[in-house]
Amino acid sequence: xxxxxxxxxxxxxxxxxxxxxxxxxxxxxxxxxxxxxxxxxxxxxxxxxxxxxxxxxxxxxxxxxxxxxxxxxxxxxxxxxxxxxxxxxxxxxxxxxxxxxxxxxxxxxxxxxxxxxxxxxxxxxxxxxxxxxxxxxxxxxxxxxxxxxxxxxxxxxxxxxxxxxxxxxxxxxxxxxxxxxxxxxxxxxxxxxxxxxxxxxxxx
Amino acid sequence: xxxxxxxxxxxxxxxxxxxxxxxxxxxxxxxxxxxxxxxxxxxxxxxxxxxxxxxxxxxxxxxxxxxxxxxxxxxxxxxxxxxxxxxxxxxxxxxxxxxxxxxxxxxxxxxxxxxxxxxxxxxxxxxxxxxxxxxxxxxxxxxxxxxxxxxxxxxxxxxxxxxxxxxxxxxxxxxxxxxxxxxxxxxxxxxxxxxxxxxxxxxxxxxxxxxxxxxxxxxxxxxxxxxxxxxxxxxxxxxxxxxxxxxxxxxxxxxxxxxxxxxxxxxxxxxxxxxxxxxxxxxxxxxxxxxxxxxxxxxxxxxxxxxxxxxxxxxxxx
Numbered sequence: 001x002x003x004x005x006x007x008x009x010x011x012x013x014x015x016x017x018x019x020x021x022x023x024x025x026x027x028x029x030x031x032x033x034x035x036x037x038x039x040x041x042x043x044x045x046x047x048x049x050x051x052x053x054x055x056x057x058x059x060x061x062x063x064x065x066x067x068x069x070x071x072x073x074x075x076x077x078x079x080x081x082x083x084x085x086x087x088x089x090x091x092x093x094x095x096x097x098x099x100x101x102x103x104x105x106x107x108x109x110x111x112x113x114x115x116x117x118x119x120x121x122x123x124x125x126x127x128x129x130x131x132x133x134x135x136x137x138x139x140x141x142x143x144x145x146x147x148x149x150x151x152x153x154x155x156x157x158x159x160x161x162x163x164x165x166x167x168x169x170x171x172x173x174x175x176x177x178x179x180x181x182x183x184x185x186x187x188x189x190x191x192x193x194x195x196x197x198x199x200x201x202x203x204x
Numbered sequence: 205x206x207x208x209x210x211x212x213x214x215x216x217x218x219x220x221x222x223x224x225x226x227x228x229x230x231x232x233x234x235x236x237x238x239x240x241x242x243x244x245x246x247x248x249x250x251x252x253x254x255x256x257x258x259x260x261x262x263x264x265x266x267x268x269x270x271x272x273x274x275x276x277x278x279x280x281x282x283x284x285x286x287x288x289x290x291x292x293x294x295x296x297x298x299x300x301x302x303x304x305x306x307x308x309x310x311x312x313x314x315x316x317x318x319x320x321x322x323x324x325x326x327x328x329x330x331x332x333x334x335x336x337x338x339x340x341x342x343x344x345x346x347x348x349x350x351x352x353x354x355x356x357x358x359x360x361x362x363x364x365x366x367x368x369x370x371x372x373x374x375x376x377x378x379x380x381x382x383x384x385x386x387x388x389x390x391x392x393x394x395x396x397x398x399x400x401x402x403x404x405x406x407x408x409x410x411x412x413x414x415x416x417x418x419x420x421x422x423x424x425x426x427x428x429x430x431x432x433x434x435x436x437x438x439x440x441x442x443x444x445x446x447x448x449x450x451x452x453x454x455x456x457x458x459x460x461x462x463x464x465x466x467x468x469x470x471x472x473x474x475x476x477x478x479x480x481x482x483x484x485x486x487x488x489x490x491x492x493x494x495x496x497x498x499x500x501x502x503x504x505x506x507x508x509x510x511x512x513x514x515x516x517x518x519x520x521x522x
Binding site: 019154157160161163165166167168169170 | 286290291293294298300303304306307310
């Protein structure tokens with residue numbers, strides 16, 4: 001089957017099921033290298049956020065996803081590897097000499113953008129969890145990347161934890177203004193600032 | 205059953221589209237003359253309404269005219285109901301225990317209701333949701349094992365299904381159920397008449413509520429709805445209904461007028477009820493979620509309440 005056909009079909013399906021309205025607040029879609037970082041409450045997050053991007057940007061954007069979920073079963077594996085070109089991270093094998101950050105930097109080169117969920121796992125959906133430090137180390141090595149905060153609302157009701165079948169409610173994806181890692185900014189301060197940038201979008 | 209529209213239907217549809225053309229022309233003229241002395245907020249409301257009507261009536265007209273029109277009309281209303289239910293449940297807090305019941309509500313019960321309406325199975329579709337879906341939701345939520353606010357959660361799902369799906373499905377039922385091959389009237393005209401009167405009663409109630417001496421009916425629910433609006437709107441829509449009697453299958457002109465009165469009153473009840481739900485949910489807080497979706501439920505609240513009443517009365521009167 002033609003890959004573009006599958007891809008467009010999946011984008012339409014994701015948009016239909018999530019009924020998401022997309023808002024860019026003080027922010028514009030752009031093909032420059034970016035890291036979209038979002039709160040994480042549902043397995044649909046990666047695919048819906050990716051679908052919410054305009055087509056040209058979508059081709060240049062790769063979601064970072066958990067290998068244990070996206071390699072379970074042939075359909076998920078096909079979608080992750082061929083349709084949205086995900087960068088799969090094996091959460092059980094994260095070591096100092098095998099850092100996923102190095103792999104991300106190698107793979108994006110000077111072309112691709114990334115979608116990351118810095119909470120590490122899915123939260124309950126009520127509040128955004130503490131961010132893991134990966135985002136900080138990524139920015140430390142590539143301070144030129146624009147960080148775009150993204151807030152995903154209501155997705156945890158569409159496909160909650162432990163459910164297989166979605167309920168087609170409406171959701172909202174909000175892209176916020178870019179932030180960068182300041183020179184010499186401490187890790188904890190940066191991570192708190194990034195988390196606030198996501199949480200603030202919920203209120204707007 | 206599925207023959208082409210007759211001249212009366214085409215006349216009714218053409219008349220409405222011509223009136224919309226006049227309204228658009230008036231709006232364009234107003235735009236060119238900024239200092240017309242009219243309230244700009246009111247003009248803006250009217251502009252939005254005219255835009256929404258263009259969409260509604262041209263889609264409905266297309267669905268009612270082209271071949272295969274009955275199927276297309278039923279599918280159209282099915283999609284509207286599906287979308288309205290999404291908005292309703294999105295605004296209503298649910299718990300994870302409701303998830304699987306909701307899955308069946310969206311993907312089985314809603315399509316099934318419209319399939320049954322499509323084939324005109326009145327005996328089945330009139331009880332599917334009030335009886336079987338009612339019991340199913342209770343049992344499925346109980347199976348999920350979360351007893352917290354059990355009755356309240358079930359009631360919310362049931363109310364959503366009844367208002368957005370069951371009640372609304374009585375509008376396409378007008379074209380699939382009431383018409384027998386011996387009848388020489390066009391079912392499309394009946395549906396178009398119904399939708400037109402609902403929309404006109406909404407608009408005229410709003411217009412009449414603009415007159416200065418205001419007696420608000422329920423200030424805590426909707427401060428915009430006044431007795432002047434309800435009485436004035438209902439009276440004018442009754443006259444319009446009587447004037448449009450030629451396009452309806454009713455045998456006497458006063459039946460068309462009385463039907464219009466009932467549509468206006470039930471439509472009022474519908475938008476008041478949905479206002480109460482929105483007010484309870486404090487939609488302003490959640491408005492971002494539905495923003496950009498046009499608020500289908502806001503547009504069809506009066507249609508939902510008027511449809512079953514108009515359907516049953518028509519069934520009695522024909």
